[in-house]
Amino acid sequence: MAIETPPRAVIGTPYRPLRRGVKNAILGGVCGGLAIRLGVNERTVRIIFSLLALVSGVGLLLYMLLWLTLPRASEAQSIAHRLLGRRRELHRVLFGLILVVAFIIVLDRLGIPSLGIYTWPFLLSLAGVIGVWRGATPDEHRHLEELVRSAPLIRIPTSPSKKNLLFRVLLGTVLVLFGLRTLSRLHGYWGGTTPVLFGTIILILGVLILLAPWWLATLNELSGERRARVRVEERANVAAHLHDSVLQTLTLIERAAGDEGAVVRLARNQERELRQWLFDPEHVVTDDEAGTYSSQLHTLEGEIENDYGVKVELVIVGDCAANPDVLALVAAGREAAINAARWSGATLVSIFAEVETNAVSLFVRDRGQGFDVDAIPHDRQGIALSIRQRMARHGGTTSLKSTIGVGTEVQLSLPRTP
Amino acid sequence: MTPTGQPRVFLVDDHELIRTGIRSELTGSVDIVGEADEVDVAIEMIIERTPDVVLLDVHMPGGGGLTVLRAVSEKCPDVRFLALSVSDASEDVISVIRAGARGYVTKNISGPDLLDAIYRVAAGDAVFSPRLAGFVLDAFSLEGRNLEPGDVDPDLDLLTPRERQVLRLIARGYSYRDIGTELAISTKTVESHVSSVLRKLQLSNRHQLSHWASERHLY
Incomplete structure (x- = not known):
C-alpha cells in the first residue's frame, strides 16, 4: 500500500480538524489522521499505538474508540454517530458484545484461563470491530474488504485446486490445535498472560484460514445477486417506458405515414416526452396537480405543439408555485401562443418565462407575418381583449408589439410579493 | 476561410443520419473539409486539417465532445467550436462552453439559423441559443x-x-x-x-x- 507522508504542521498553518485519514489508512486511518493533526510522522504514531497495545491492551482499546468516534476525512459523520442513529444496528452490536462476554465466561468455567489484564480491552475491541463493520460507509467497507482479501491465505483462492484446499485445511487445523494447546497450558514456560494472548491470536488465525474463503464467497455472492437484481429491475423500468411511449409512437407514425402533419406532431410529442424523461425527471408533469409555474408551462408547450403542429421553444428562468394569479398568467399566455400558432404563419413560437423577486413575466413571440396593431381585424381583437382583461383582473399588465413582416410579441407581466 | 470567403467546416457526430442532414443543408454555403464519427479520429483529422469551425456533437461514445474540444484546443487554439446537441441538460451545455466552445445550438435548429451560427463563430463571435441564454x-x-x-x-x-x-x-x-x-x-x-x-x-x-x-x- 502506498503511504503518503502527510504534510507537517508548522506554526501558522490553518487549524485542521481531527479526522481519520483516507489515503494514508492501513486499518481505520486513526494513526494517519492523528499524525496529520499533530504534525508528526505517522510511523511514530503507529509504533506508539502498537507498544500501548502490547503493554496493556490500552492501545488497542484507544484505537477502536477513535475508529468509532472520529469521522473519516471524506465523510461527515463518525461510525458511532451512524450506529446510534440506527436502532437495529445498535442492537446487533450490543448482541455481539454479549456473545463475546458469554464466550469468555464459558472459557473461564471450562478451566481455560481468561486473558488476564488483556481481557477487557480485547473484549471491548472485538465489540468495536463488530461496530465498525456494521456502521462503516460503503466506501470504508470496500477498503476493509480489500484489506481482508489481500491478506495471504485468507483471500478467495483463484483456482480452488485440491492441493490448495488440502494445504489450507491442514494449516488451519494445525493452527487451531496449537492455539488450543497453548491456551490449555495454564502455567506455561512463560507463565502469566503472554501465552494466553499468543494462543488466542493463533486460534483466531486458524479459524479464519479454515473458514474465510467460504465466508467471503457467500458475501460476494450475496452482493452480486443484489446488484444483478437492481440491474434487472432498472432494465424492466426502461423497457416498460420505451414500450409505453416510444414503441407506441413509432406504431402510430407508421400508420400515419401519409399525413405529414400528423407524423411531425407525433414525433415532436415523443421527442418532448423522452427528453423530459431523460434529462428533467423532476419536471415530469402529472395531470392531477396544479404544481409550479414551470410545470404549467411544460403542459402548455405540449398542448400547443400537439394541437397546432408548431414547434414551441420554451425557456424558463426561475420558478414559483402556481397560485390563481400565475394560473391566469399561463392561461393568457396560452391564448397568445394559440394566436401565434394559428395566425402568424410561423413554424416556431418562442415562449420565455421568468420569475424575479417582484415580478413573474411571460413573453410569447413568433417571427411570422405580423399585423398592424391599430387595425386589428375583428376576430382577433376579441382574443387580444380577453388576454388584456384576464391580466387586468389579476393585477397584471399586457403589452402587444407587432411589425408586419417581422413578427409579433405578447408581453405579460404580473407583480409578485416574494 | 476559402478564397471565396466560405468558412471551412468540420463535422463531428456519431450519427450518420445527422451528418448527412447537416451536410445537405450546408453544402454550397460552407466548405466542408471533413467529418468524423469517433473521438480519436476526429482529434487527428481536425489537427491535420485545421478547419475554421468544428460542429461538435456533445454526446459521443469514447469521452464525448469534451475530449475532442480539449485535445484540439491544446494543439490548435485557432480552431473554433460550435457545440451541437440534442440534450437540454444544463450541465452539458455549461461544460462544453467552459471547455472553450464559442456557442451552443440544438440539433433541431433550422438550416439558415445553423448557417448563421457557423458564420458568427467563424468570425470569432459567440452564439447563444435561447435555452443557453436562459x-x-x-x-x-x-x-x-x-x-x-x-x-x-x-x-x-x-x-x-x-x-x-x-x-x-x-x-x-x-x-x-x-x-x-x-x-x-x-x-x-x-x-x-x-x-x-x-x-x-x-x-x-x-x-x-x-x-x-x-x-x-x-x-
Whole structure:
C-alpha cells in the first residue's frame, strides 16, 4: 500500500480538524489522521499505538474508540454517530458484545484461563470491530474488504485446486490445535498472560484460514445477486417506458405515414416526452396537480405543439408555485401562443418565462407575418381583449408589439410579493 | 476561410443520419473539409486539417465532445467550436462552453439559423441559443445563490444590466439584428455583449458553474 507522508504542521498553518485519514489508512486511518493533526510522522504514531497495545491492551482499546468516534476525512459523520442513529444496528452490536462476554465466561468455567489484564480491552475491541463493520460507509467497507482479501491465505483462492484446499485445511487445523494447546497450558514456560494472548491470536488465525474463503464467497455472492437484481429491475423500468411511449409512437407514425402533419406532431410529442424523461425527471408533469409555474408551462408547450403542429421553444428562468394569479398568467399566455400558432404563419413560437423577486413575466413571440396593431381585424381583437382583461383582473399588465413582416410579441407581466 | 470567403467546416457526430442532414443543408454555403464519427479520429483529422469551425456533437461514445474540444484546443487554439446537441441538460451545455466552445445550438435548429451560427463563430463571435441564454440568466441570477460578498469578482461573476437585457431578448427568440433594433444599438455591439457574457461564463467561478463543471470532471 502506498503511504503518503502527510504534510507537517508548522506554526501558522490553518487549524485542521481531527479526522481519520483516507489515503494514508492501513486499518481505520486513526494513526494517519492523528499524525496529520499533530504534525508528526505517522510511523511514530503507529509504533506508539502498537507498544500501548502490547503493554496493556490500552492501545488497542484507544484505537477502536477513535475508529468509532472520529469521522473519516471524506465523510461527515463518525461510525458511532451512524450506529446510534440506527436502532437495529445498535442492537446487533450490543448482541455481539454479549456473545463475546458469554464466550469468555464459558472459557473461564471450562478451566481455560481468561486473558488476564488483556481481557477487557480485547473484549471491548472485538465489540468495536463488530461496530465498525456494521456502521462503516460503503466506501470504508470496500477498503476493509480489500484489506481482508489481500491478506495471504485468507483471500478467495483463484483456482480452488485440491492441493490448495488440502494445504489450507491442514494449516488451519494445525493452527487451531496449537492455539488450543497453548491456551490449555495454564502455567506455561512463560507463565502469566503472554501465552494466553499468543494462543488466542493463533486460534483466531486458524479459524479464519479454515473458514474465510467460504465466508467471503457467500458475501460476494450475496452482493452480486443484489446488484444483478437492481440491474434487472432498472432494465424492466426502461423497457416498460420505451414500450409505453416510444414503441407506441413509432406504431402510430407508421400508420400515419401519409399525413405529414400528423407524423411531425407525433414525433415532436415523443421527442418532448423522452427528453423530459431523460434529462428533467423532476419536471415530469402529472395531470392531477396544479404544481409550479414551470410545470404549467411544460403542459402548455405540449398542448400547443400537439394541437397546432408548431414547434414551441420554451425557456424558463426561475420558478414559483402556481397560485390563481400565475394560473391566469399561463392561461393568457396560452391564448397568445394559440394566436401565434394559428395566425402568424410561423413554424416556431418562442415562449420565455421568468420569475424575479417582484415580478413573474411571460413573453410569447413568433417571427411570422405580423399585423398592424391599430387595425386589428375583428376576430382577433376579441382574443387580444380577453388576454388584456384576464391580466387586468389579476393585477397584471399586457403589452402587444407587432411589425408586419417581422413578427409579433405578447408581453405579460404580473407583480409578485416574494 | 476559402478564397471565396466560405468558412471551412468540420463535422463531428456519431450519427450518420445527422451528418448527412447537416451536410445537405450546408453544402454550397460552407466548405466542408471533413467529418468524423469517433473521438480519436476526429482529434487527428481536425489537427491535420485545421478547419475554421468544428460542429461538435456533445454526446459521443469514447469521452464525448469534451475530449475532442480539449485535445484540439491544446494543439490548435485557432480552431473554433460550435457545440451541437440534442440534450437540454444544463450541465452539458455549461461544460462544453467552459471547455472553450464559442456557442451552443440544438440539433433541431433550422438550416439558415445553423448557417448563421457557423458564420458568427467563424468570425470569432459567440452564439447563444435561447435555452443557453436562459441557463446563463439562471446561473447568474442574483437571488437564492450561495454568494458571499467577498467571493464575488464583479468583472467575472456579475452580468451588467445591458448583458442581462441582451440575454433576455435572446431567450425571447430575438435574433441579434432584432435585438439591435429593440435596444437601438448596432448588431456589432450586441455581438460584443454576447462575447463578454461568454467570457464570464468561461472564467467565472460562481458556485453553480464550478459545480456543474466539476461534476463533468473539468478540473
